[in-house]
Amino acid sequence: MDIDGGQIRARNSLGRLTQSIVDDVGAAIVTGKFEAASMMPIEADLCTRYQASRSVLREAMKVLNAKGLVTSRPRLGTTVTTPDRWNLFDPDILRWMLRADISLSLLIEFTNVRLAIEPMAAELAARNADAAALQAVTDGYARMAAADEGHDDPLTADIAFHIAILEASGNRFLQRLKPLVETALTFSIRYTDSIARNEQDKLAAHHRVAERLRARDATGAAGALRQLLLDTRDLMTNRL
Amino acid sequence: MDIDGGQIRARNSLGRLTQSIVDDVGAAIVTGKFEAASMMPIEADLCTRYQASRSVLREAMKVLNAKGLVTSRPRLGTTVTTPDRWNLFDPDILRWMLRADISLSLLIEFTNVRLAIEPMAAELAARNADAAALQAVTDGYARMAAADEGHDDPLTADIAFHIAILEASGNRFLQRLKPLVETALTFSIRYTDSIARNEQDKLAAHHRVAERLRARDATGAAGALRQLLLDTRDLMTNRL
DNA sequence: GAACATAGGAATGATATGATAAATGCGTCA
DNA sequence: TGACGCATTTATCATATCATTCCTATGTTC
Structure with missing residues (x-):
């Protein structure tokens, strides 16, 4: 300007x-x-x-x-x-808010939404997704593992993993959350990764989700993802 | 036109x-x-x-x-x-879709979203909401009970109940889902109520949620709401 | 004859200006 | 005093014109 x-x-x-x-x-x-x-x-x-x-x-x-x-x-x-009339599900608005000040409380609220949404998406994916859709989740994990060795971008790999689960859910509403999750995760991951964290634990948690999905274990996959997100939320709330 | x-x-x-x-x-x-x-x-x-x-x-x-x-x-x-680029979280779009053909599968997908969102909202509400916000939930139930006697509109009373829980969650994202839920519930309730259903069971299920919320029982409230929504979903899937 | 440069055309993007409609306050008239 | 009409302000609608973009087709050169 x-x-x-x-x-x-x-x-x-x-x-x-x-x-x-x-x-x-x-x-x-x-x-x-x-x-x-x-x-x-x-x-x-x-x-x-x-x-x-x-x-x-x-x-x-x-x-x-x-x-x-x-x-x-x-x-x-x-x-x-x-502000209560603003549509936070519009990626533009969310981006403007997050860019203005990386509000930790907003990220925590967002994580609570993920905590509601993503386990349900995993459950639906384990039940209904076709092989190709589940493969995309595995691919996402593979990218994260590669990124851990420096062969890929950790941020986009992590996002790809979670996006793939939403896509695999087959639920049109959950699929429509992809741009939102993409936008918010860009800030969220950047924040959590700036805090000291055991990368191996994170990787293992993601692996568990992908593995349970491949096994078509709906409650197992949902539980694993839920645990992963609970850890993320703890990481944030401890910083409040 | x-x-x-x-x-x-x-x-x-x-x-x-x-x-x-x-x-x-x-x-x-x-x-x-x-x-x-x-x-x-x-x-x-x-x-x-x-x-x-x-x-x-x-x-x-x-x-x-x-x-x-x-x-x-x-x-x-x-x-x-x-269609995969359409923002289903825009109430206008959702209304256009639902008005065009009351697609049962879309309503089921929506119910799955509620199944993810609303128990989380109830959990947060039980933990954080102030007395006034919880009172709004109780008021919503009171309206439903009154409607059962013919003294209020059953549709708007039911909607008011669920909206109040989202509001009480204190989570800005969940609060932003109010127009969506309002739009979709208008069609959803109209549909489920058109199927023979025990009004007393429905009323009792809602009462249980409100009661657990007042008791500040987070898991209890979430569980009660989850059960209510599972019943709703069953009602729909049995019609497929 | 093939690759590249260029001119034309068709659609959206931007500007300027005038006319219309709606909401509000004020003043006039019964 | 009260109701009605009018002026004013501002968004809304309309029309005309120029700018920008980018595909297409036509040459032109090697």
């Missing part, structure tokens, strides 16, 4: 102008730069502020409206909604 | 024009009237089809894009994304 006497022009070299305005205003709302439950500047002011035409600004606002960050009414203007 | 020789004009008396186009095109995509993974008509054609200016049509498309239903590129046009 180029700051120029209070005027901000989003760089249109990086992607489209509308998208960059969505990014900027969205992040500003999420980080509290526009006070919640209060009025936004009127369209015309935002236009001059971002040096954009009304159309492009309106399209950006429509997107933010779809994400639940703002509501607009004629004559009244556009208001920022209260 | 007024059909007029292939042209459709969304009624702008009911809400805003943009919103009605989003509704119409979104529902059309979700119900397969625009073939998935294929090109949409170009902007100009959609404009004449919906008798709308390009501005409003573009704003509508931006919203659909934000929901993950379409992607647009210059020169190439707008393409419908494959």
